[in-house]
Amino acid sequence: MNAWLSRWLYTTNHKDVGLLYIAGSMYFGFIGAILILLVRVELAIPVCAAGVSGMCWPSATQTFLSAASFNQAVTLHGLIMILWFLSPLAIGLANYFLPLQIGASDLALPRVNAFGYWLWLFGGIIATLGFFMPGGNTAGGWTAYSPLSSSQFSPGAGPTLAFAGLIMLATSITVGSVNILLTVAVSRGPGITWRKIPMFSWFMLFTIIAMLFSFPSLLAALLILISDRVLGTMYFSASAGGSILWDDLFWFFGHPEVYVVLLPAFGLIAEIFPVFSGRPLAEKNIILICTGAIVIPLSYMVWSHHMFLTGVTLSEDEAFSVATILISLPFDIITLAFIKTLTRSSIRLTAPMVFCIGSIFLFIIGGVTGVFLSSFVLDVVYNNTYFVVGHFHYVMVGAAIFGLIAGLYYYIPKMTGKMYHEKMANWHFITSFIGFNVLYFPMFFLYDMPRRIYTYQSLPSWNTLNLISTVGAFIFAASQILLLANIIYVWRGGKISPPNPWGATTPEWVPVITGASHGAAAATGSMPGAEGGEHHGHLSSRPIWLAGGIGLSLLGLALMVYSWGLAVFIAGLAVDGLAIIGWMYEDLHEKFHMPEEVTESWPFSAIPKMRLGMWIFLSTDVIVFGAILGAYLYIRSFTPNWPIPGSVHEIPLGLANTIVLLTSGLTAFLALESVKEGKQRNMIMWLCATFVLGATFLGIKGAEWYNLYFAKGFTWNSSIAGSTYYFTVGLHAAHVTVGLVLMVYLIRKAMMGGYTKENHAGVENFALYWAFVDIVWIFVFPLFYLL
Amino acid sequence: MNYKTPVAVWLYMIVTTIGEVFVFYSAKPDAFSITIAIGVIAMINSLVAALFLMNIRKEPPVIQYLMLAPLALIMVLILTMLFAFAQ
Numbered sequence: 001m002n003a004w005l006s007r008w009l010y011t012t013n014h015k016d017v018g019l020l021y022i023a024g025s026m027y028f029g030f031i032g033a034i035l036i037l038l039v040r041v042e043l044a045i046p047v048c049a050a051g052v053s054g055m056c057w058p059s060a061t062q063t064f065l066s067a068a069s070f071n072q073a074v075t076l077h078g079l080i081m082i083l084w085f086l087s088p089l090a091i092g093l094a095n096y097f098l099p100l101q102i103g104a105s106d107l108a109l110p111r112v113n114a115f116g117y118w119l120w121l122f123g124g125i126i127a128t129l130g131f132f133m134p135g136g137n138t139a140g141g142w143t144a145y146s147p148l149s150s151s152q153f154s155p156g157a158g159p160t161l162a163f164a165g166l167i168m169l170a171t172s173i174t175v176g177s178v179n180i181l182l183t184v185a186v187s188r189g190p191g192i193t194w195r196k197i198p199m200f201s202w203f204m205l206f207t208i209i210a211m212l213f214s215f216p217s218l219l220a221a222l223l224i225l226i227s228d229r230v231l232g233t234m235y236f237s238a239s240a241g242g243s244i245l246w247d248d249l250f251w252f253f254g255h256p257e258v259y260v261v262l263l264p265a266f267g268l269i270a271e272i273f274p275v276f277s278g279r280p281l282a283e284k285n286i287i288l289i290c291t292g293a294i295v296i297p298l299s300y301m302v303w304s305h306h307m308f309l310t311g312v313t314l315s316e317d318e319a320f321s322v323a324t325i326l327i328s329l330p331f332d333i334i335t336l337a338f339i340k341t342l343t344r345s346s347i348r349l350t351a352p353m354v355f356c357i358g359s360i361f362l363f364i365i366g367g368v369t370g371v372f373l374s375s376f377v378l379d380v381v382y383n384n385t386y387f388v389v390g391h392f393h394y395v396m397v398g399a400a401i402f403g404l405i406a407g408l409y410y411y412i413p414k415m416t417g418k419m420y421h422e423k424m425a426n427w428h429f430i431t432s433f434i435g436f437n438v439l440y441f442p443m444f445f446l447y448d449m450p451r452r453i454y455t456y457q458s459l460p461s462w463n464t465l466n467l468i469s470t471v472g473a474f475i476f477a478a479s480q481i482l483l484l485a486n487i488i489y490v491w492r493g494g495k496i497s498p499p500n501p502w503g504a505t506t507p508e509w510v511p512v513i514t515g516a517s518h519g520a521a522a523a524t525g526s527m528p529g530a531e532g533g534e535h536h537g538h539l540s541s542r543p544i545w546l547a548g549g550i551g552l553s554l555l556g557l558a559l560m561v562y563s564w565g566l567a568v569f570i571a572g573l574a575v576d577g578l579a580i581i582g583w584m585y586e587d588l589h590e591k592f593h594m595p596e597e598v599t600e601s602w603p604f605s606a607i608p609k610m611r612l613g614m615w616i617f618l619s620t621d622v623i624v625f626g627a628i629l630g631a632y633l634y635i636r637s638f639t640p641n642w643p644i645p646g647s648v649h650e651i652p653l654g655l656a657n658t659i660v661l662l663t664s665g666l667t668a669f670l671a672l673e674s675v676k677e678g679k680q681r682n683m684i685m686w687l688c689a690t691f692v693l694g695a696t697f698l699g700i701k702g703a704e705w706y707n708l709y710f711a712k713g714f715t716w717n718s719s720i721a722g723s724t725y726y727f728t729v730g731l732h733a734a735h736v737t738v739g740l741v742l743m744v745y746l747i748r749k750a751m752m753g754g755y756t757k758e759n760h761a762g763v764e765n766f767a768l769y770w771a772f773v774d775i776v777w778i779f780v781f782p783l784f785y786l787l
Numbered sequence: 788m789n790y791k792t793p794v795a796v797w798l799y800m801i802v803t804t805i806g807e808v809f810v811f812y813s814a815k816p817d818a819f820s821i822t823i824a825i826g827v828i829a830m831i832n833s834l835v836a837a838l839f840l841m842n843i844r845k846e847p848p849v850i851q852y853l854m855l856a857p858l859a860l861i862m863v864l865i866l867t868m869l870f871a872f873a874q
Contacts, residue, residue, distance in 0.1 A: 633868075662801060666840075774836055
C-alpha cells in the first residue's frame with residue numbers, strides 16, 4: 001500500500017490521530033453548518049397570511065424545507081455539532097498536545113486510541129447515511145426523546161442508523177476516556193508531577209472524568225433504544241413510563257456533556273491568557289478546585305433541570321434548581337480569575353488572545369441567561385423557546401468554539417512549523433464575533449417563539465428578529481471561510497515560525513522534550529520502529545478493521561428490514577473476528593510493542609498500567625450496568641401486573657447457573673494465584689476450567705432462553721418483563737462471551753510461556769474482569785428470578 | 788498457595804445464594820421482607836466478591852474511590868428515577 005495512505009490509515013501515533021480528529025471534526029462541522037443554514041433560511045421568513053404575498057412562504061406546505069426535512073436537519077445539526085464537531089475538535093487537540101505537555105511518549109494505549117478514532121469516524125458516517133434512506137434520518141431532536149425516537153413515530157432504517165452511529169460514538173468516547181485518563185495517571189514524564197501539569201492538560205483531565213461517567217449512561221440508553229427499534233423490546237414504550245426513563249438516562253449524560261464541550265476551551269484560555277498578558281494565571285489552584293467541583297459531583301447533580309416540566313415532584317424540582325444555581329458559582333469564580341489575570345497586564349492582541357477574550361465575553365452572556373433557566377418557575381415560561389436556544393448556543397458555540405479556535409491559532413505554529421496570517425485571523429474574529437451575536441442575540445427576544453417549529457405565521461415581533469438571526473447565521477458561517485483560507489495559507493506556504501513564537505513556557509513548546517521518543521520523534525520521521533523504519537513500529541491495521549467490522553455489523557443490524565441486512569451484519573462480525581485474531585496475533589508475537597519507560601505515576605505507582613486501565617474501564621461498566629439495572633427497577637416499579645416470581649423462570653436452573661458462574665470466579669482467581677507463584681501448569685489448568693464453566697453458563701442460559709422463548713412464549717417483545725429480562729441477561733451474556741474470547745488468548749499465550757511469576761498482567765486483568773461479571777450476576781439473579 | 792480464603796469466599800457465596808432461594812420459597816409471594824432480605828444478601832455478596840475476588844481491599848485508596856464514585860453517581864440516578872413521581 002502507498003506509504004502515505006498506510007500511514008494515515010494505520011497510524012497509532014498520537015499526533016497523527018490528533019490531526020485526523022481535527023480534520024474529521026472540521027468535516028463534520030461543515031456538514032452541521034450546512035444543515036443549520038438550511039434551517040435558518042426556512043425560518044428567515046414566515047408563512048404568508050391568507051391573501052398576502054411578498055417576503056413570505058406561500059403556504060405551510062410550500063416552504064423552503066418541508067416539516068420532515070426541517071426536523072431531520074435540525075436534529076442532525078445538533079447531534080453532529082455537539083458530538084462530531086465540538087468534542088472531537090478538543091479531543092484532537094488533546095491527542096496532539098496532552099502527551100507533549102505531560103512528557104509522555106504517546107497515549108498509554110496507542111492502538112486503542114486509533115480504534116477510538118475510527119469508531120468515531122465510522123459512527124459519524126453511519127449516522128449521516130440515514131439521510132439517504134427511505135423516510136430520511138432521525139427527526140426527533142438531538143435529544144431523541146422517547147417515544148418520538150421509537151419505531152412507531154420514527155419508522156424506517158434512517159433513525160436506526162443514526163442511533164447505531166451514536167452507539168459507536170459513545171463507545172469511542174468511553175474507550176478514549178479510559179485511555180487519556182490512564183495516560184495522565186501513569187505516563188507522565190520524569191519530573192512532571194501533578195503540580196507541574198499544564199492547565200490545558202488539567203482541564204482535559206477534568207473533561208475526561210466528566211466523559212468517563214456520563215457517556216456510559218448514553219451508551220446504555222442507546223443500546224436499549226436500538227433493542228427497542230430492532231428487536232421490538234418495550235423499554236421506552238410510553239405505557240411503562242419509558243419517556244421519562246429516556247429523559248433520565250439521556251440527561252444524566254446530556255448535562256455533563258455541556259461541560260465536556262466547554263472545559264477544553266477553558267483549558268486553552270488558561271494557557272493562552274498568561275502567555276499574551278504577560279502575567280501568570282491568577283488563582284490557579286482555586287480554578288482547579290472549582291473545576292473539580294463542577295465535574296464531580298455538581299455536573300451529575302443537575303440533570304433533572306431539563307425535566308422541570310415533566311411532572312416530577314416539587315421537592316425534586318427545588319433540589320435540582322438549587323444544585324443548578326450552585327454550579328454557576330464555581331464558574332463565576334473561574335471567570336473572575338480569568339479576568340483578574342488580564343487586569344494591569346500588557347495584553348498582546350493576537351488572534352488566539354482576541355478569540356479567548358471573545359469566548360469569555362460570550363460565556364458570561366450565556367451563563368447569566370442560564371441562571372434564568374435554573375429557576376423552575378421561569379423555566380415554565382422559557383422552556384422549549386428560542387431563549388433556551390440562544391442561551392445554550394452562547395455557552396456551547398460562543399464560549400466553546402471561540403476558545404477552541406483560539407487554541408487552533410495558538411498551536412498552528414507548533415503543529416505546522418508555519419505562521420498563520422495574523423490579519424486574516426483578526427478579520428476572522430471580527431466577522432465571527434459580529435455574525436455570532438447577530439445570529440444568537442435576537443433569540444433572547446424570541447422567548448415566546450417555540451423552538452423546533454418548521455415555520456410560523458407572520459408576527460411582527462418574530463419576523464424581523466428571525467430575519468436578523470438568519471443574516472447573522474450567514475455572516476458567521478461565511479466568516480469561517482477565513483479560517484479555512486488561513487489553514488490553506490499555512491499549508492501552501494506561510495512564513496516559517498520560530499520554535500516558540502509566543503514565548504510560552506509550557507513543555508509542549510520545548511523543541512525536544514524528555515521522554516518524547518515516540519510522540520515527538522516519530523512525527524519527524526526519526527523514530528526507529530520495533531521492526532525498523534519510520535513509523536513502522538507504530539502502524540497497526542487492527543484498529544481500523546475492528547472499528548470497520550463493528551460499523552459494518554451495526555449497519556447490518558440497522559438495515560435488518562432489508563433482506564441483505566443480515567448478510568451485512570454477519571460480514572461485520574466476520575471482519576471483527578479476523579481483526580480480533582489479528583490484534584491478538586500482534587500481541588502474542590510482540591509485533592506492536594510500546595517500550596516501558598520511567599514515568600511519574602503517583603499515586604498509582606504501585607499499580608501496573610494495564611491493571612489501572614482495567615479498573616478505569618470497569619468503573620465505566622458500573623455505570624452501564626447500573627443504568628440498565630436502574631431502568632429495570634424503574635420500569636418494574638411503574639408496571640402493574642408483573643409476572644409472579646417463579647411463574648416464568650425456573651429458579652432451580654437459575655440457581656444452578658449462578659453456582660456455575662460463581663465457581664468460575666473461583667477458578668479464575670486460582671489461575672491468578674497460580675501464576676503469581678510461578679505455577680504455569682496450574683494456571684493453564686484453572687484457566688481451562690474457567691473457560692469450561694463460562695461456556696457451561698452460556699450453554700445453560702441458551703437452553704433456558706430456548707425453553708422460555710419457544711415453549712413458554714415468553715419472548716422479548718411479548719411483555720415488558722420479557723424485554724427487561726432478555727436485554728439485561730443478554731448484555732451480561734455478551735460480557736461472558738467477551739471473557740471467553742479473552743480466555744482463548746490467555747490460554748494460548750500461557751502455553752507459549754507468555755506469563756510468568758513477574759509478568760502476569762493479562763491474567764490479573766482477566767481475573768478482575770471476570771469477578772466483575774460475577775458481581776453483576778449476583779444482582780441479576782435475584783432481581784429477575786426471585787423478586 | 789493459600790486456598791483457604793478463596794474457597795471460603797466461594798463457599799460463602801454459594802451458601803448465601805442458596806439462602807436467597809430458601810428465603811424466596813419460605814416466605815409469602817410479594818412480601819416486602821423478601822425484597823429486603825434478598826437485596827441485603829445480594830449486596831453483601833457483591834461486596835465480598837469485590838473485596839476478595841477483585842482484591843479491592845488491597846488496592847490503593849484512589850482505586851477504591853474510582854469504583855465508589857460511579858456507584859454513588861448511579862445510586863443518585865436510580866433513586867431520583869424511582870422517587871421522581873412519589874407523592
